[in-house]
Amino acid sequence: MNCQTCHERMAELADARLDRETAASVRAHIEGCAECRREFESLSNTLKALDALPSAAPSHRLRARVMGQIETEKLTQRGGAEWASSIRRAADTRGSRFPWAGALVALLGACALVAVGFTLGERTATGRQVAELRARVDTMGQLVEQSVLQKGATGERIETVFATEREKPDEQVIDGLINSMAFDASVNVRLSALGALYHHSDQEVVRAAVLACLPRDPNPLVQVSMIDFLVAAKAHEASPELRKLVADSHADADVRESARRAIEQL
Amino acid sequence: MTPSIAEYPVHERPFGLEWGPSPSVDDKALTPDHELMLAVRDGDLDCMGELFERHHGPLYGYLLKLTGNRSAAEDICQVVFQRMLKYRHTYRDQGSFTAWMYHLSRRCASDHFRKSSSAPIATDPSRLAEHADEAQSADESAASRDDHALLHRALGRLDRDDREVLLLSRLQELSFSEVAGILECSVGAARVRAHRALKTLRDHYLQLQKESPS
Numbered sequence: 001m002n003c004q005t006c007h008e009r010m011a012e013l014a015d016a017r018l019d020r021e022t023a024a025s026v027r028a029h030i031e032g033c034a035e036c037r038r039e040f041e042s043l044s045n046t047l048k049a050l051d052a053l054p055s056a057a058p059s060h061r062l063r064a065r066v067m068g069q070i071e072t073e074k075l076t077q078r079g080g081a082e083w084a085s086s087i088r089r090a091a092d093t094r095g096s097r098f099p100w101a102g103a104l105v106a107l108l109g110a111c112a113l114v115a116v117g118f119t120l121g122e123r124t125a126t127g128r129q130v131a132e133l134r135a136r137v138d139t140m141g142q143l144v145e146q147s148v149l150q151k152g153a154t155g156e157r158i159e160t161v162f163a164t165e166r167e168k169p170d171e172q173v174i175d176g177l178i179n180s181m182a183f184d185a186s187v188n189v190r191l192s193a194l195g196a197l198y199h200h201s202d203q204e205v206v207r208a209a210v211l212a213c214l215p216r217d218p219n220p221l222v223q224v225s226m227i228d229f230l231v232a233a234k235a236h237e238a239s240p241e242l243r244k245l246v247a248d249s250h251a252d253a254d255v256r257e258s259a260r261r262a263i264e265q266l
Numbered sequence: 267m268t269p270s271i272a273e274y275p276v277h278e279r280p281f282g283l284e285w286g287p288s289p290s291v292d293d294k295a296l297t298p299d300h301e302l303m304l305a306v307r308d309g310d311l312d313c314m315g316e317l318f319e320r321h322h323g324p325l326y327g328y329l330l331k332l333t334g335n336r337s338a339a340e341d342i343c344q345v346v347f348q349r350m351l352k353y354r355h356t357y358r359d360q361g362s363f364t365a366w367m368y369h370l371s372r373r374c375a376s377d378h379f380r381k382s383s384s385a386p387i388a389t390d391p392s393r394l395a396e397h398a399d400e401a402q403s404a405d406e407s408a409a410s411r412d413d414h415a416l417l418h419r420a421l422g423r424l425d426r427d428d429r430e431v432l433l434l435s436r437l438q439e440l441s442f443s444e445v446a447g448i449l450e451c452s453v454g455a456a457r458v459r460a461h462r463a464l465k466t467l468r469d470h471y472l473q474l475q476k477e478s479p480s
Binding site for chain 2: 009012042046049050052053056057058067069073077
């Protein structure tokens with residue numbers, strides 16, 4: 001064994017990582033080579049100092065953030081399709097102020113739609129709009145990863161939301177905000193996204209998304225903000241969901257009270 | 267008189283290192299990391315929480331020494347676990363979880379350094395007081411803190427690549443062939459690079475010791 005090879009194996013010798021034969025060979029060389037012996041001593045001391053450096057513990061925020069991501073991913077995995085279909089249902093069943101006459105209204109609505117469509121020749125356009133709406137809802141699940149996982153820390157995601165707020169609202173921007181509101185692990189980011197979405201509350205898909213997220217958001221503060229959003233947006237279609245919240249004994253008391261007031265205002 | 271080779275320290279494992287093999291890996295009563303990660307890959311995301319509990323401490327310690335910055339180390343650590351979730355489908359049946367985790371952390375750290383153009387800085391020495399050994403006397407403790415501060419500064423003077431290979435080679439969970447795999451080079455090349463990095467660190471450390479007022 002030459003000095004160069006011996007030097008390269010010194011750290012492993014100090015860590016007892018070498019097999020017995022190689023270790024014996026390196027030791028034998030060090031015994032017979034004063035320069036390598038000094039080098040080994042010096043490097044061993046440096047390794048000892050390096051390994052003795054205190055290892056600080058991370059803050060509790062790290063655990064909270066990662067566990068939040070895991071929960072978000074579980075939610076996405078479990079409820080992605082379910083959530084998308086709930087939005088679709090919410091969007092499709094929007095605006096029914098007469099639940100007692102639901103079937104009749106649906107029938108009349110369908111007849112009227114067909115009649116108007118045939119009369120005005122807009123059947124194709126209406127179908128296309130509905131298809132586009134559904135397509136947007138269906139792609140939301142795929143956008144979740146982009147929204148949640150490709151963003152950085154909480155501050156960065158909030159900045160992204162604010163930047164998005166200033167952008168010209170196209171479909172992708174709206175979808176991004178909806179995904180942040182629905183799936184981001186941070187309450188602050190979800191609230192920021194909800195605030196940014198208020199500028200687009202005239203859009204049906206936005207109101208439907210807020211309504212779909214309301215019962216499943218784990219944070220009462222966000223839920224109350226969502227209720228305020230729906231009231232401000234005059235989302236009359238929210239009343240059935242709000243009644244369910246009021247009746248839900250497991251829901252937070254403040255959330256139930258907010259829902260009760262919202263029903264009165266709507 | 268020069269001591270015999272037998273008197274030089276040969277350690278079963280590095281001193282004071284809390285990064286050693288995860289106890290869970292050795293503990294037969296617990297599920298091995300690899301099986302947990304396979305379960306995550308197959309959709310049982312609860313297992314990721316267990317992997318986090320087992321590994322975030324050592325990983326954070328590694329990243330803290332690599333970056334010299336607590337906040338950056340936490341951010342990178344978070345991104346590593348994010349990517350484990352995101353890329354869980356790429357985890358292989360014959361994989362080593364630890365090697366995969368450090369492979370991801372290398373990519374994440376690289377992204378971090380690319381985004382933040384500022385060079386890594388050594389940890390604020392004042393923070394080292396938080397971790398001083400309480401069993402030591404005040405003088406010993408102060409001397410130890412000084413030594414730690416010097417070594418942090420010496421680490422900060424290393425090129426990032428040197429710091430990376432050196433710190434990876436100190437992780438007892440990783441074999442040298444795994445370190446080589448993470449660095450995407452041959453085992454021989456990894457060994458040479460680790461040795462050179464150690465020598466450079468030693469030189470910086472000795473230089474700083476000479477410069478510091480005793």
